Amino acid sequence: MGHYEVRTLEEAQQTPVIMATTGNSISAMSANIINMMLGTKFKIVMGYTTAESTLAVERGEAEGTCLSSATILAAHPDWIKEHKLNWLIVLSNRPDPLLPGTPIAAQYVKTDEDKKVLDLIVSQLAMGRPYVLPPDVPADRVEALRTSFMETMKDPDFLAEAPKENMIVDPSDHVEMEQMINYTYSIPDNIVTKAKNLIDAVPAESEAPK
Numbered sequence: 001m002g003h004y005e006v007r008t009l010e011e012a013q014q015t016p017v018i019m020a021t022t023g024n025s026i027s028a029m030s031a032n033i034i035n036m037m038l039g040t041k042f043k044i045v046m047g048y049t050t051a052e053s054t055l056a057v058e059r060g061e062a063e064g065t066c067l068s069s070a071t072i073l074a075a076h077p078d079w080i081k082e083h084k085l086n087w088l089i090v091l092s093n094r095p096d097p098l099l100p101g102t103p104i105a106a107q108y109v110k111t112d113e114d115k116k117v118l119d120l121i122v123s124q125l126a127m128g129r130p131y132v133l134p135p136d137v138p139a140d141r142v143e144a145l146r147t148s149f150m151e152t153m154k155d156p157d158f159l160a161e162a163p164k165e166n167m168i169v170d171p172s173d174h175v176e177m178e179q180m181i182n183y184t185y186s187i188p189d190n191i192v193t194k195a196k197n198l199i200d201a202v203p204a205e206s207e208a209p210k
Helices: 026-038 050-058 069-075 077-081 112-126 139-154 156-165 174-185 189-200
Strands: 017-020 042-046
Touching: 017 050, 026 042, 026 112, 026 189, 050 069, 069 077, 112 174, 112 189, 139 156
Parallel strands: 017 042
Antiparallel strands: none
């Protein structure tokens, strides 16, 4: 979402937009990273809960918020289905299937170093909600769980039920997850340091009203 007169990222690079965020969290971090890497002028107001941040937009207290499409879909499915939102950018290196046509941050990153920084930052978002087991679980049980999980993700009854619960089904198998982890650990220290500095530097313009 964004300023009522701001409809593109380019306009957000010129016009300040008050963003309601959920404290010093992924919400505030994401808004600040977009500011620092892409030159937007989001004014970050921290201290809201997720529900309060969307309410702040509804009542005009803020002009936008920085939440995942999955979170918005779960809380306010009508906002997406009825196209009530003006999506400016997706903090990602690949398109969001729920938001066709919405630009991704990778389109605006110019240097190879910044592309690697972005890859590292979004890797934690891409991980989503991983399912893990301790290292001493027998291999056959691990394989059974992996197989049954991915089969469930393809089950017609499950896929038919998911939209009724506003669930997004977009799984990654263990091979893709392991490749992502291995790539992340191969990133040079200077890239890790730059990403850490971006994550840690979350200035708040003000605190949410109490």
